[in-house]
Amino acid sequence: MTEADLAGIESALGVTFPDYYREFMLEYPADLLAARYGPDGEPGEPADDWLHWRPETVIRENQAVRDYLGSPGWDGKTDPWPPNWFVIANNGGGDHWYIDLTARPGMEGLVWKFDHESGRRFVAAGSLQGWAEHLRNVFEMFERGEF
Numbered sequence: 001m002t003e004a005d006l007a008g009i010e011s012a013l014g015v016t017f018p019d020y021y022r023e024f025m026l027e028y029p030a031d032l033l034a035a036r037y038g039p040d041g042e043p044g045e046p047a048d049d050w051l052h053w054r055p056e057t058v059i060r061e062n063q064a065v066r067d068y069l070g071s072p073g074w075d076g077k078t079d080p081w082p083p084n085w086f087v088i089a090n091n092g093g094g095d096h097w098y099i100d101l102t103a104r105p106g107m108e109g110l111v112w113k114f115d116h117e118s119g120r121r122f123v124a125a126g127s128l129q130g131w132a133e134h135l136r137n138v139f140e141m142f143e144r145g146e147f
Contacts, residue, residue, distance in 0.1 A: 006025060
């Protein structure tokens with residue numbers, strides 16, 4: 001991803017990226033881009049699902065959650081997807097992983113998971129680098145045919 005790609009995403013979605021996200025995306029791990037869903041898969045396909053790297057995917061997935069998803073509020077009504085929750089991954093089954101673009105000090109960089117069935121969220125990784133390391137392990141399982 002390039003600075004121009006990042007600027008285009010920010011413009012399309014009306015967000016401003018924190019430095020840690022910008023730096024990570026500019027140096028996106030090459031080994032993740034080489035990962036495939038099995039021997040016949042396309043390189044980078046799992047990475048684009050589990051740590052979106054194509055600008056069109058980043059924009060599409062973030063627009064989709066803003067249009068269609070929300071979280072249950074305390075009153076039982078569905079609150080809209082918060083604009084500061086920036087989707088970085090999804091599992092195709094309704095769950096999304098995101099970063100908080102306006103996180104409080106000490107909470108920056110956490111990767112959160114939003115479970116669509118329960119409407120709950122929890123920390124999935126302490127950083128984007130930690131999420132990438134988790135994905136390396138998962139992608140190795142794909143390579144071995146364990147998924």
